[in-house]
Amino acid sequence: MTILRVGVLALQGDVREHLTALRGCGAEAASVRTPAELESVDALVLPGGESTTMSRLLQVFDLEMPLRERLAGGMPTLSTCAGLILMSREVLDGRPDQIALGVLDISVRRNGYGRQVESFEADIPVALLGVAPFRAIFIRAPRIEHAGPDAEVVASFGGNPVAIAQGPHLGLCFHPEMTDDPRLHQLFLERAAAALEVSAA
C-alpha cells in the first residue's frame, strides 16, 4: 500500500512545528514552496503565520492556480489559523485582495479574538477525539463567524466554532502543532489516508 506523503506550505509561518508533528506521527512530510513540490505530495498542511503574506507569495510565485487545481481534485488539507483563513469561503476584516480559496464553508473574521495581548490558551473538548480535552492555543486567532451546511463543527469555544471537518479537510482556529498532543495531526492523517485510500504511515 502506498504511504501518504504530506506537504506543509512553506511560504512563511510555523512550518517546522508542523513537519515535526507530522513526522512524530510517522508520516512522510516535506515543505512545499513550488508547483513541482506541490505536485509531489498527496495532502497539504496550511500552517499558521500571516495570511496576507502567504496570500501575496501564492500569487507572485504562481502557486495559487496549481493549489486551486489540487484542491478541486480532492487533495486533503489540515489548516491552522492563517491556513484556515486561506481555506475559507469568506474573510471579514481582511485585505480586499487576500486569497480565500473557498474550500471550507465558513466565514472567518481575521484577528476575531483580538490583538496579541488577548491571545490565549484553553482546554477544549473536540468531538472525534474522545473524552480528554485538547489544549488549544489561540494566537491573534481568526474567529469563525458562520459555518455553512457543508462544514461540520467539531469543536466550539465561547459560542463560536473553532474546529471544522469537511470531507477530507480539517480546519482549526488554534495551533495543535505548538503542543505535544498529536491527536489532531493523527486524525488528519487518518482521514486523508481514508479519503485517498492509502496508508497513513
Add this chain to the structure above:
Amino acid sequence: MTSDKSAANGHEPHTGGLRVKRGLAEMLKGGVIMDVVTPEHAKIAEDAGAVAVMALERVPSDIRRDGGVARMSDVSLIKEIIAAVTIPVMAKARIGHFVEAQVLQSLGVDYIDESEVLTPADEEHHIDKWQFDVPFVCGARDLGEALRRIGEGAAMIRTKGEAGTGNVVEAVRHMRAVQGGIRRIASMRPEELMAEAKHLGAPFDLIQEIHRTGKLPVVNFSAGGIATPADAALMMQLGCDGNFVGSGIFKSTNPEAYAKAIVAATTFFDKPEVIAEVSAGLGKAMPGLDVASMPAGELLATRGW
C-alpha cells in the same frame, strides 16, 4: 522558568502565558518585519507582504544622523499605524524604560522591542519582561546576551547588527556568534555546562535546555544592516528565522520594490535564481556606512549588555 504562566490548566481562557508570547514569534518565522514611521509606510509594508511592522519615530539611519535622545514613538502615530494595517504592530521602548513598555502594552501593540536603537533609559538593568502580558523581542550580540534577555522574559530574540548602517557585517558577526555558541553547548559534556554558564553570564537552566535541544528556546531573527535581497537571504542561510529590515527599505530609492524583493528573498533564501530575479531593476539600495571606521561612541550595538 519559574515565571512561566502557561502551566495553568482549565477551561477558562488563559492569556499572557509563555506559549502564546513565544507562539506569535513562531508565526512570524520566514517573514520580514519592516520599520515604518507613518501609516502610509505601514500600508506599503503590508502590501509588500511584511509579516509585521515596527512603528518608530525615525528609521535608524535618521536617528544616527540626527543624534540627541531617541525615545518611544508618539502615541498618536502608533495608534494610527495600528489602525492602518491588519498585520501585527510592534513598537520600540528604550532599554530599561518599563513605563514606555507599560504605555505600549496599554495601546495594544502586539510586540515590544526593547531596543538599543533608542537611547537607553537604564545602563544597568533591562525591563523585567515577565511582568507583562505583551511579548518582548530583545537584541543580542552573542549567545550569553540572548540568554540573559530570555531569562528576563524576552519571548523572541533578534541579533543586533548595527542598525542604520546598511552594512550587514555586524548582523553576520552576531548571528554567527549566537549559532556558534549553540553548537558549542550542544557538543559539551554535562559537567562542562556550569562553567559555560559562568563564562557566558547566562542562566544555567537555559544552558541545560540548549544542551538538550540544540536550539534557542525562542525564535531568533536577524537585524541591523540588512539592505538588499541577498543580505536577507544570507542571514537566512546563516540560520536566522526571519529578518527585521529598518532603513534598508524606506531609505532605498524604490521602497515598494525593495520591500517585495526582500520578502521574496527571505522565503526563497536558498534559491539563488529567485534572488537574482527579484533583485533585477530595483534601483539604488540605501547608502552604506563602514562600521569598522566608526567611532565607538556611534555604535548602537554596544548599548545594553
